[in-house]
Amino acid sequence: MSEIEVVVGRIGRAHGIRGDVFIDVRTDEPGRRFVEGATLWLGEKRRPLKLTSVRWNKGKLVVSFADVPDRTAVEALNGEFLYDLVPEAELPSEPEEYFDRQLVGLTVRDHTGAERGAVAEVLHLPAQDVLRIDVAGEDRLVPFVAALVPTVDIDGGYLQLADVEGLLEDVE
Missing domain, CATH: 2.30.30.240 (PRC-barrel domain)
Structure with a gap:
């Protein structure tokens, strides 16, 4: 079964000094896509990023990534899109559902x-x-x-x- 890349979020501003960052969620399933231990793919080069923490802060998603150790590192990612791989079987099947x-x-x-x-x-x-x-x-x-x-x-x-x-x- 093949998989399709879908945009699930866009990296926003840093939160704190430990590498946490706000995510502009671009998926209807944030609880399924943003899970501790999951790997998402960053930007055009599709750099893999493993989620090390996921939480909500005042209605906004805040995450941290392995290999992005501090505020300076995460600030360099601001505006980049995050992708996930979705099996074709999970693609919208209803007539009025779209990615x-x-x-x-x-x-x-x-x-x-x-x-x-x-x-x-x-x-x-x-x-x-x-x-x-x-x-x-x-x-x-x-x-x-x-x-x-x-x-x-x-x-x-x-x-x-x-x-x-x-x-x-x-x-x-």
Whole structure:
């Protein structure tokens, strides 16, 4: 059975002096992906990092890694993405479930079908997921809910927005 790489987090700012760091969680399963002793893969070179501690601090995930001994070492990793390997059998099987990597880069069409931009990032906010859409160099945030994004065509490489004024342009 083959495995797929998925983004599970992004390294944030250091916490304390012992090499602890905040993680911007990018997975729906942080309790499954961030476990003491687990190995995650760092950045483009996929450097292996073993988790030595995992805890929550005021609603934010804080971890430490073996071979990243102090604040200075962990500060050098700020902004790097963390990846995990997921067996294909664990990939989303429901029609409305997507990995971020499937959505980022999709062309964004308005309700008429005209191409207006591209998905730049998926933000996982407490209330719901939000798409950051690049529209001619300007960011627009659109809640990722069926009422606003009724069509997602991964194979076709696009998603289409509902006819809602102000999603992609300012309204006076």
